[in-house]
Amino acid sequence: MARITAGVASSHVPAIGAAIDNKQTEEPYWKRVFSGFEKSKEWMAKAKPDVAIVVYNDHASAFSVEIVPTFALGCAAEFPPADEGWGPRPVPTVQGHPELASHIAQSVILDEFDLTICNKMEVDHGLTVPMNLLFGSPKEWPCPVIPLAVNVVLYPPPTAHRCYMLGKAIRKAVESYPKDLNVVIFGTGGMSHQISGPRAGLINSKFDKAFLDNLSKDPKKLTRISHLEFMREAGAEGIEMVMWLIMRGALDDKVDEVYRFYTVPASNTAVGHIILENKRKAAGKRPAGKVAKIAKIKRAAARKTIDIRRG
Amino acid sequence: MARKAQDYDDIPGTFVFDAERSREGYGINMFCMSLMKDENRKAFKANEAEYLKKFPLTPEQADAILKRDYNRMLELGGNIYFTAKLGATDGHSFRHLAAVMTGSTQEDYAKMMLDGGRSVEGNRSRSGRDKPAGKTKSKSKTSKSRSKRG
Numbered sequence: 001m002a003r004i005t006a007g008v009a010s011s012h013v014p015a016i017g018a019a020i021d022n023k024q025t026e027e028p029y030w031k032r033v034f035s036g037f038e039k040s041k042e043w044m045a046k047a048k049p050d051v052a053i054v055v056y057n058d059h060a061s062a063f064s065v066e067i068v069p070t071f072a073l074g075c076a077a078e079f080p081p082a083d084e085g086w087g088p089r090p091v092p093t094v095q096g097h098p099e100l101a102s103h104i105a106q107s108v109i110l111d112e113f114d115l116t117i118c119n120k121m122e123v124d125h126g127l128t129v130p131m132n133l134l135f136g137s138p139k140e141w142p143c144p145v146i147p148l149a150v151n152v153v154l155y156p157p158p159t160a161h162r163c164y165m166l167g168k169a170i171r172k173a174v175e176s177y178p179k180d181l182n183v184v185i186f187g188t189g190g191m192s193h194q195i196s197g198p199r200a201g202l203i204n205s206k207f208d209k210a211f212l213d214n215l216s217k218d219p220k221k222l223t224r225i226s227h228l229e230f231m232r233e234a235g236a237e238g239i240e241m242v243m244w245l246i247m248r249g250a251l252d253d254k255v256d257e258v259y260r261f262y263t264v265p266a267s268n269t270a271v272g273h274i275i276l277e278n279k280r281k282a283a284g285k286r287p288a289g290k291v292a293k294i295a296k297i298k299r300a301a302a303r304k305t306i307d308i309r310r311g
Numbered sequence: 312m313a314r315k316a317q318d319y320d321d322i323p324g325t326f327v328f329d330a331e332r333s334r335e336g337y338g339i340n341m342f343c344m345s346l347m348k349d350e351n352r353k354a355f356k357a358n359e360a361e362y363l364k365k366f367p368l369t370p371e372q373a374d375a376i377l378k379r380d381y382n383r384m385l386e387l388g389g390n391i392y393f394t395a396k397l398g399a400t401d402g403h404s405f406r407h408l409a410a411v412m413t414g415s416t417q418e419d420y421a422k423m424m425l426d427g428g429r430s431v432e433g434n435r436s437r438s439g440r441d442k443p444a445g446k447t448k449s450k451s452k453t454s455k456s457r458s459k460r461g
Contacts, residue, residue: 014405060392064344065337085347085399153392155319155329192428196391197382199324200409201420203428228318232435236325237391265424267406 002100002174002181006047006277007247007255008040009215010130012056012188015267017089017129020137033271036261037133043259043275044134049184051097052145053104053170054127055246056188057152059084061124068154069116071166074123074147075101082122091128091137097144100177104146107173113166123147130188133273152189152240160230161223163242167249174250187247189240191262191272192233202235203270208262211241212274216257219248252278323437324413326385336388338367339376343393346400355400381412 019030061082063069076096081088105117127147135142148170151157158166167185174183191208194200211234214221222245230239255276264270319327326332333340342363345351355362363373375383376397384394391408398408410420413429423429 060340060344060390060396065333065340065390065393083347085396153328153390154333155327194325194429195405195409196385196412197324197326198413199322199429199434200413201423201429202431202434203424204431205427207431228322231319231325231327232322233431236322236327264427267404268409268424268428270428 002051002177002179002183004053004171004174004183004185004250004278005049006184006258006275007187007251008044008130008134008184008273008275009187009190009244009247010037010133010273011190011266011269011271012126012129013266013269013271014059014084014125014129016271017125017132020129020132021090030266032263033266034133036263036271036273039259040134040261040273040275041136044184047184048182049143050181051100051183052131052143052186053148053174053183053250054130054145054186054188055148055150055243056123056126056130056186057240057243058149059124059126060153062118062122062149063151065154068151069118069149070151070158071113072116072118072121072149073101073105074118074121074145074149075105076119076121079121079123079127079145079147081128082124084124089125089128091132092140094123094127094131094141094147095144097146100174100179100181100183101146103177104170104173107176108166108169111169111172113169118147118149121147121149126188130186134186148246150243150246152237152242156227157239157242159223159227160225160242160245163245164219164223164249167246167251170246171250185247185250187244189243190234190238191241191270192235192238193269194235195237195268197236199235201268202238203264204233204235204238205262205264205270207233207238208270208272211244212260212262212272215244215248215274216255216260216276219245219253222248248276251276254279321437323434326382328385328388328390332385332388333390334388336372336384336390338369339372339384339387339389340393342366342368342376343389343396346396352400379411381408385412 019025024030025034061084074096075098077098078096079094081091105115109115192204194202258275258277261273359377372387381394395405410417
């Protein structure tokens with residue numbers, strides 16, 4: 001059967017994509033951000049997922065105000081990068097996994113999550129920036145991707161609890177897929193930021209740190225955060241963090257935190273990143289020696305001083 | 312019709328893009344979407360007021376667009392991910408627009424972000440209600456009031 005082995009959360013700031021596209025990653029401002037993902041790329045190269053499910057939000061690219069689906073699952077064979085007003089990002093076309101995607105759609109809809117099915121969809125920086133951060137900038141993406149676009153633009157987005165429960169339904173769907181696939185799920189967006197109105201520039205590192213801690217250890221606590229609290233504490237656009245809970249819901253209750261990174265700022269945003277692994281099942285198909293390597297990475301992560309400039 | 316009061320109106324300096332604003336701001340956002348196409352950007356730049364006539368905009372909305380009053384656009388139903396396309400048409404990034412909306416210079420805003428961003432302390436609530444369980448005082452007038460600026 002297919003199995004979700006790990007979850008990755010990462011911010012998807014558009015300026016990070018611009019820094020990659022304009023080859024500014026070695027500049028000190030950006031190096032501070034990108035250096036935090038070096039270990040993550042190593043981890044991903046070893047994790048070798050067969051499929052990635054990427055939970056993200058569209059930013060008025062594929063969806064305008066004409067159609068606003070709360071949850072839209074990409075079931076197409078491919079997803080071209082969207083033109084966000086400056087021409088499409090120079091990244092490879094994202095290959096889909098229509099077979100698993102339509103299986104997930106059928107399963108979660110019967111589990112009462114009324115998804116929108118997208119058989120044609122372009123994807124914007126919300127999806128491609130986290131892929132760059134974890135996969136680098138290869139000529140072709142190393143695995144097929146199932147995009148799950150969540151509305152966090154038009155208030156109200158789905159609640160934190162709803163997102164968490166959708167994650168559980170996705171897990172169930174993946175586990176009922178007959179083929180043996182190693183699936184990694186991404187939650188993207190956040191962390192604290194506000195890019196609109198006179199309060200723009202808001203950052204709340206204390207909130208973010210607690211969110212990361214609870215994401216790892218006590219995610220149910222996070223499912224009780226109201227939209228008002230998200231917007232008040234983490235900024236109007238910080239509400240995007242509900243998407244991280246879809247990822248978390250798709251994992252075991254107890255997980256191993258493999259890696260974490262946090263830095264302020266990238267453009268207007270606090271950059272947060274975490275990698276969580278399900279505990280290894282006895283009959284897992286990971287190569288021998290993997291566990292020792294994970295322990296090594298974990299020790300390295302623990303030693304690493306997390307770059308928190310404030311709070 | 313006056314805007315229906317919402318709990319999140321208590322957050323200072325914030326225009327939540329909700330169902331009511333989305334309905335009122337449909338024209339603003341569809342105008343901004345049109346700027347995804349280069350030919351439309353050129354047509355808009357050639358004659359801004361004329362181009363805006365193609366969209367269902369109130370005089371206040373058209374005025375806010377022509378004056379690049381980004382806060383007013385949000386207040387009248389624009390959404391930042393859409394209005395940012397107008398910003399991009401003028402050659403401005405999200406961060407540039409954010410500085411404009413806060414009333415800062417670009418330099419001051421960039422420095423504030425490098426120093427860790429705008430603190431949430433003192434920026435949670437118009438009414439002084441810092442915590443969801445706290446006391447509520449009377450709310451300030453919705454549309455005219457300006458927020459504290461960090």
